[in-house]
Amino acid sequence: MAQSERMIDIAGVHKTFVADHGTVTALEPVTITIKEGEFISIVGPSGCGKSTLLRLISGLDQATGGTITLDTAGRKRPVGFVFQEPVLLPWKTILENVRFPLDTAGVSRAEADKIALDLIKMVGLEGFEKALPRQLSGGMRQRAAIARSLSDDPPILLMDEPFSAVDLLTRDTLNDELLRIWQSTGKTILLVTHSVDEAAYLADRVMVMTARPGKLKCVHKVDLARPRGEDTKLDPAYHALVAQLRRDLRDPHSATSGEAH
């Protein structure tokens, strides 16, 4: 089947919150189209509306204006969400946690076990099926959360700073594993991160947001060969992009070579 050119179509989407102290513009109108199978990183200063944008795409929140169209016809759950802190049920084993969305969707026990065991293997947690979340490290819990978010096979995966709570070495490993998972599943991924290195290393395109009220400043296409790996980190083009992203974030008015929006 042909890949959708407009898997996620965001047109003039903005969000204002009404709080006790008045209204807060969390996001000024954002327009962007994301293709099926694309890996998009989103960077921007704290409070610029990155999480808000993910929540709007997921349907957890409603936009104040504009439209978000997902080309996921017929999919019961079009979007999986991975949060900064892995959200796992502490009294359930890793297998039960990963299987949980399938259990609630009424999938048979045998089928759910098969899917969950395959995913546990894919995220490198084989042997920990019967462990409880508290018996795993932070990085391992996040792997389990990723497996769970994939268990009912959503075509879109939204990830909100998924690796910010783990040490740098683990983060590098998880980045490589995420790329492997992305390549083998063909998911469309949007990942919010505070790390410009991570953003450039992972993505096909990087969305740069400006400080409050959040706006999409520019989008950089990442022309680095795949599969990515240690060689990528030695590539001058990678370093040039990381430096450009840093400039973009430091100076909201800096000139940029990315596509303007």
Ligand SMILES: Nc1ncnc2c1ncn2[C@@H]1O[C@H](COP(=O)(O)OP(=O)(O)OP(=O)(O)O)[C@@H](O)[C@H]1O
């Ligand atoms: N439920 C809410 N009610 C009121 N204001 C909110 C709510 N959620 C977010 N905001 C405000 O909207 C703005 C954007 O918040 P958001 O969490 O999307 O930013 P962010 O870029 O993800 O930040 P960070 O990088 O610190 O996680 C902030 O000013 C925040 O205070």
